[in-house]
Amino acid sequence: MYQDETIKLLRNEFTQRLLADCGLEKGMRVLDVGCGSGDVGIMVAEMVGDSGEVVGFDISEDALSIARNAARKKHIPIVRFIQADISELPKNIGAFDAIIGRRVLMYQNDPAQSIDCLLPYLKANGKIIFQESDCMAASFHVDSMPLHAKVQNWTWGTVAKEGGNIHIGRQLYSLMKNAKLNILLTRAEAILHTSESGSDFGQVAKMMGPRMISQGVVTAEEISTSTLEDRLQLELSGSDTPFIRDMAFGICAKK
Ligand SMILES: C[S@@+](CC[C@H](N)C(=O)[O-])C[C@H]1O[C@@H](n2cnc3c(N)ncnc32)[C@H](O)[C@@H]1O
Secondary structure, eight states, X not given: OOOHHHHHHHHHHHHHHHHHHTTOOTTOEEEEETOTTSHHHHHHHHHHOTTOEEEEXXXXXXXXXXXXXXXXXXXXXXXXXXXXXXXXXXXXXXXXEEEEEESOGGXXXXXXXXXXXXXXXXXXXXXXXXXXXXOTTGGGGTTTOHHHHHHXXXXXXXXXXXXXOTXXXXXXXXXXXXXXXXXXXXXXXXXXXXXXTBOSHHHHHHHHHHHHHHTTXXXXXXXXXXXXXXXXXXXXXXOSSOEEEEEEEEXXXXX
């Protein structure tokens, strides 16, 4: 069965491969947009090495303090995490060889404007790389895995009610084209959750339960959190079709 850490590794593997294929290498200065708890920034710090530099920024002080602790524990001095909003970046952070962001455009009211705000910080030959998700597979499971289909709609419905754009993945290419960027690489991939591999979906759904209820997407009776994980596990183990939670899109471009 996928444990939390395993699925995180699979999701991070997509990011790592994307960034390596986009040409991130030793010595680069990289800006990590909406760095959250630092997973991507720390991964990139290892890619750019001691001769490189990573600046991660986020609006959330809570996330930043997790990121700073993680970098300290791993003894990575070339990464620093600062508090900033995309629309109000400090002028003195300089220019970057690469600007990257994962699952952050989905939370912007105007993602096109966010891209515009970032471009002045990109060097002339620099690369801008985004990874965003799309809930595109939600209707795929209705017949074969009805519980998964239902819970899938609850989870993405909650993200949407919280203001997240659940279709930003499919919009990413157009967003970057419309910003007059030259597209260098495009990619989309999904992780298949099967009866052999197991799934972390039950854990994710259970964790999101309180948010689903507070957003009014589902009632406590409907979701029955205490048995949810087991019911999902049972449905997956009896299914001969894979479950797909989302599709990850990655696009790399330059000015
Ligand atoms: C889903 S998390 C992704 C975190 C990280 N990129 C990752 O993939 O692990 C989105 C992050 O974007 C941050 N964020 C959202 N809007 C932002 C903005 N306008 N400026 C800076 N950070 C922002 C949030 O605080 C949150 O930490």
